[in-house]
Amino acid sequence: MIENRKLRATVTSYLFLAPFLLVFLLFLAWPVIYSFYLSLHKVCWSTDLYNVFSDMKLVWFQNYKQLFKDSHFWWSLIVTAYYALLTIPATIFLGLMLAILLNNKLPGVSLFRSAYFLPNVLDILVVGIIWTFIYSPHYGILQKIFNLLGIQTFAREGILANPRTALPGIAIAMVLRGAGFGMILFLASIQNIPKSVYEAAEIDGAGPWQKLLYVTIPLVKPIILFLVVMGTIASLNAFTEIYAMTQDGGPFAVHFMGEIQGATKLSGYYLFEKWSQMKYGYAAAISYVLLAITLVISIVNARLLRRKQ
Amino acid sequence: MKNRKSKIVFLAVFLATVNFVSCGKPKEKAENGEKKIVVWETYGNEEHSEILKIARQFENKNPGVEVDIQRVPWGGHESKIMTAMITNTAPDIARVDVAFLPRLVKSNSVLELSRFGEINTEDFVPAAIESNIFAKDGEKGIYGLPDQTTGVALFYNKTLFAKYGIKSPPKTWKEFVATAKKLTVDKNGDGKPDQFGFAMHKDLWWTFPFFNTFGVRFLSDDGKKCLLASDAGYEALQLKVDLYQKYKVEAGAWQSGSIDPDTGFLNGVYAMIFSGPWNVKRFRDAELDFGISLIPAGPAGTSTNVGGTNMVIMRRAHYPEICFEFLKYLTSPEIQAQWCQDLGQIPVNLKAEKLMDFSDNKEIKIFLEQMKTAIPRPKVVSYQTLALTVNPYLYAALAGEMSVKKALDTVAKKIETEVLVER
Numbered sequence: 001m002i003e004n005r006k007l008r009a010t011v012t013s014y015l016f017l018a019p020f021l022l023v024f025l026l027f028l029a030w031p032v033i034y035s036f037y038l039s040l041h042k043v044c045w046s047t048d049l050y051n052v053f054s055d056m057k058l059v060w061f062q063n064y065k066q067l068f069k070d071s072h073f074w075w076s077l078i079v080t081a082y083y084a085l086l087t088i089p090a091t092i093f094l095g096l097m098l099a100i101l102l103n104n105k106l107p108g109v110s111l112f113r114s115a116y117f118l119p120n121v122l123d124i125l126v127v128g129i130i131w132t133f134i135y136s137p138h139y140g141i142l143q144k145i146f147n148l149l150g151i152q153t154f155a156r157e158g159i160l161a162n163p164r165t166a167l168p169g170i171a172i173a174m175v176l177r178g179a180g181f182g183m184i185l186f187l188a189s190i191q192n193i194p195k196s197v198y199e200a201a202e203i204d205g206a207g208p209w210q211k212l213l214y215v216t217i218p219l220v221k222p223i224i225l226f227l228v229v230m231g232t233i234a235s236l237n238a239f240t241e242i243y244a245m246t247q248d249g250g251p252f253a254v255h256f257m258g259e260i261q262g263a264t265k266l267s268g269y270y271l272f273e274k275w276s277q278m279k280y281g282y283a284a285a286i287s288y289v290l291l292a293i294t295l296v297i298s299i300v301n302a303r304l305l306r307r308k309q
Numbered sequence: 310m311k312n313r314k315s316k317i318v319f320l321a322v323f324l325a326t327v328n329f330v331s332c333g334k335p336k337e338k339a340e341n342g343e344k345k346i347v348v349w350e351t352y353g354n355e356e357h358s359e360i361l362k363i364a365r366q367f368e369n370k371n372p373g374v375e376v377d378i379q380r381v382p383w384g385g386h387e388s389k390i391m392t393a394m395i396t397n398t399a400p401d402i403a404r405v406d407v408a409f410l411p412r413l414v415k416s417n418s419v420l421e422l423s424r425f426g427e428i429n430t431e432d433f434v435p436a437a438i439e440s441n442i443f444a445k446d447g448e449k450g451i452y453g454l455p456d457q458t459t460g461v462a463l464f465y466n467k468t469l470f471a472k473y474g475i476k477s478p479p480k481t482w483k484e485f486v487a488t489a490k491k492l493t494v495d496k497n498g499d500g501k502p503d504q505f506g507f508a509m510h511k512d513l514w515w516t517f518p519f520f521n522t523f524g525v526r527f528l529s530d531d532g533k534k535c536l537l538a539s540d541a542g543y544e545a546l547q548l549k550v551d552l553y554q555k556y557k558v559e560a561g562a563w564q565s566g567s568i569d570p571d572t573g574f575l576n577g578v579y580a581m582i583f584s585g586p587w588n589v590k591r592f593r594d595a596e597l598d599f600g601i602s603l604i605p606a607g608p609a610g611t612s613t614n615v616g617g618t619n620m621v622i623m624r625r626a627h628y629p630e631i632c633f634e635f636l637k638y639l640t641s642p643e644i645q646a647q648w649c650q651d652l653g654q655i656p657v658n659l660k661a662e663k664l665m666d667f668s669d670n671k672e673i674k675i676f677l678e679q680m681k682t683a684i685p686r687p688k689v690v691s692y693q694t695l696a697l698t699v700n701p702y703l704y705a706a707l708a709g710e711m712s713v714k715k716a717l718d719t720v721a722k723k724i725e726t727e728v729l730v731e732r
Contacts, residue, residue, distance in 0.1 A: 045690050045731050049418045050394045050624065132566050138503060139568055139578070147499065155501060160566025161708075169566075246565040252701035253710045260701045260711070264565075277694050278391075278412070 039284035063285035071257030086171035088231035095182020117180035128244025131173040135159040163263035401626035408692035421450040425633035436683040453619035460613035478602035489558035492580035508570040508579035511563035517614035524609030538721040
């Protein structure tokens, strides 16, 4: 009798879970498994396009082998790491600073909260195009300001056509866009810190800096972890901003492993390029390597932050 | 009440899902028993209205046939067609970019057309029909018919030309450089020009006019060797580089983040650009006083690149004979004259020229003239791979990071090992 009731309860639970599980299996688990299968195959020139996935050639791990010899892939990883370093700490720092600032009772604080969050609502493509106009050589507002200051370094090629400044230029645009999101999360987290903790710190003689370093930051660490993980994933998948601001991953002025490389060709963009060339197997292999990298970074991040906590 | 509401929501979601799942599946026979062919086109608004008109005219001439015109976005049309092929929902006829056709032919996705009836290739703009002819198993076949052909010509700002006393557009590259120098002006006296004689794109397609006017052969006849690294090739690319680096008459519009040539031309800061028929209406609507002339002549005369689209019959088309008749009708002199007269475009059928009145569309006559000397793009299985291979080196040469010779020597080798053979 009891066993029957238990079984019924289990079946009922699974029935309730079924709609989600079905969607999960169909749209998440299956594509992940299938893309691994895809990464072991190759679309040939003569592959029947009416029957692409069953007419692909099984090449086993050839795509992975080729990938490790591919200078463009290695370069894309380096550039992605650089982009992550440029964007993640800056986004977190700016978000936290804005949150601390807007946690005070200042006049018009709600307006500022909305204003700083607003760019995050805009599509990356739109933000990218706006910044392209700002950075434009000859006619961009930034160059006009530089002209007034007598700075002529970017007068001819602008920010985005200079291999040294192209990626930092994109990063600035994306940091300013993304900081509002971090700010909202930090703000919610800071507002949840009990006042008594700060009062206790004050009794112990802590000043504003000590309270920030020893109370606020340790207590918002889960948000930092979340933003680091999300930032890493966003960097590995970054595509739209590159597409909007530097067309095809240029400027092409960097030499690496004997090949000419695009200064802003991030791994996400490189993956897109291969996919659009119908190299589905190769693109799937790239995505699997990126998945592995994301997992490793996420696990290391989580462990490091948990240990310190 | 709440229960009823949720039922309605469920029903709406269910119907939307059913609709989503079933959409795109072509039916062999129309509901009234007519033979139905499905055409996927990627035209703009005005062209879409025109093709609908033509489809109705064809139906009236062929009772019992229904032509179902379906519009798909140009951006991503290749992946949409490929997805449709995989899911067996591909149309009977598709309008495809000329660069996509080699892949479709290689993979047996489209039908050879001459088996359905005679096609007089001499009637068509040579470069346009040429992009449809492929040799398979030692035999040449026609795998599509061009529905639209484009190429670039030289657009110039008449107001700026008059202002600087230039009476006519340049006819040769030498004249072009001299004209561009006159039009590159530092207007505010800060030592840097704010008006440029010329603005250009860097990509391969936009570099073909340079290569073609210098008589550069891109591939050997057997398609196995890249001939780009030749004296003519070096000279052609050197000229393009010099316009920016040496003569400083080009705005650097090819660089990431710059004001693109069309926008700068529209705003009167670039005096000359290469552009095509697609921009004529846009510039006219902006009330820009502009003229169009042939691409400046090089050692091999004037020439241009070839863009445009072809109509193909998909391998699993239901009524390929009717599809063929429709394509013949679409590309006939009368229909081409009607199409180009209404839309101000270049007819793909040369016989249409006699039936057209060019008084309202004088520039079309220039484009038609230009297209007669146009050279089709090299036929490679993946034009995209070719462009992605070449473009970085064109950028490096233009940026002065690499000499023209080194750039073309490297690129020629890379094309032979990465583009012409399957990897």
